[in-house]
Amino acid sequence: MAGWRVDRGRCSDTADRLAGERSVRPLRADDAAVCDTIVASLPHHFGEAGGRADCARAVRSQAGLVVSTGGEVAGFLTWRAWYGTSVEITWMAVRAGCRRSGLGTALIQSLVASVPPETRYLVVTTLSAASPEPGVSDGYAGTRIFYRRSGFEPIWEPAGWWNERNQAVVMVRALPG
Numbered sequence: 727m728a729g730w731r732v733d734r735g736r737c738s739d740t741a742d743r744l745a746g747e748r749s750v751r752p753l754r755a756d757d758a759a760v761c762d763t764i765v766a767s768l769p770h771h772f773g774e775a776g777g778r779a780d781c782a783r784a785v786r787s788q789a790g791l792v793v794s795t796g797g798e799v800a801g802f803l804t805w806r807a808w809y810g811t812s813v814e815i816t817w818m819a820v821r822a823g824c825r826r827s828g829l830g831t832a833l834i835q836s837l838v839a840s841v842p843p844e845t846r847y848l849v850v851t852t853l854s855a856a857s858p859e860p861g862v863s864d865g866y867a868g869t870r871i872f873y874r875r876s877g878f879e880p881i882w883e884p885a886g887w888w889n890e891r892n893q894a895v896v897m898v899r900a901l902p903g
């Protein structure tokens with residue numbers, strides 16, 4: 727992780743502060759650096775340099791949303807549209823010290839409200855339960871619970887997408903027509 731500062735601070739004050747002051751807006755070019763620091767705060771979830779580089783490119787090139795609390799950006803997602811009917815969440819993260827405060831939920835709710843009206847599905851790919859995370863108490867099991875709580879269901883475990891250590895699971899949320 728050379729060169730990546732792990733910053734878990736800023737949000738760790740109180741849940742009340744987080745709950746009271748939050749806003750979601752579109753991702754801007756000048757958000758990219760803070761998105762990099764959010765990724766750096768999650769060394770387990772973003773443990774592969776290639777993934778971090780892909781995410782860094784996405785926050786500089788794709789559409790997205792950021793969520794702020796206390797006036798500071800604390801989370802983001804990026805997305806791209808497919809076939810005019812689906813929106814794929816390509817990357818999503820909430821700063822380590824800010825998680826479990828509803829910020830991820832706020833990002834998903836705002837995405838649902840802002841996608842093109844013809845969008846019928848939200849799609850996300852994450853790490854499958856078939857890929858063990860030995861000794862990890864805060865890993866992708868929590869991420870999968872989050873997406874389920876956000877209305878996504880796992881639909882497919884495509885073989886060969888990533889590598890032998892990392893099995894992908896595709897999760898989908900149908901939107902009202």
Ligand SMILES: CC(C)(COP(=O)(O)OP(=O)(O)OC[C@H]1O[C@@H](n2cnc3c(N)ncnc32)[C@H](O)[C@@H]1OP(=O)(O)O)[C@@H](O)C(=O)NCCC(=O)NCCS
Binds near residue numbers: 817818827831875
């Ligand atoms: C996944 C992530 C974006 C969710 O954002 P968040 O702000 O922490 O999520 P919320 O606070 O809105 O969580 C809503 C609910 O989802 C569930 N949930 C979220 N994270 C969870 C976890 N780690 N373990 C268990 N349940 C979890 C809970 O039911 C939670 O409600 P509760 O806190 O009242 O119990 C964020 O935790 C994160 O950045 N994780 C690491 C990076 C990552 O996995 N990115 C996605 C890659 S596909």
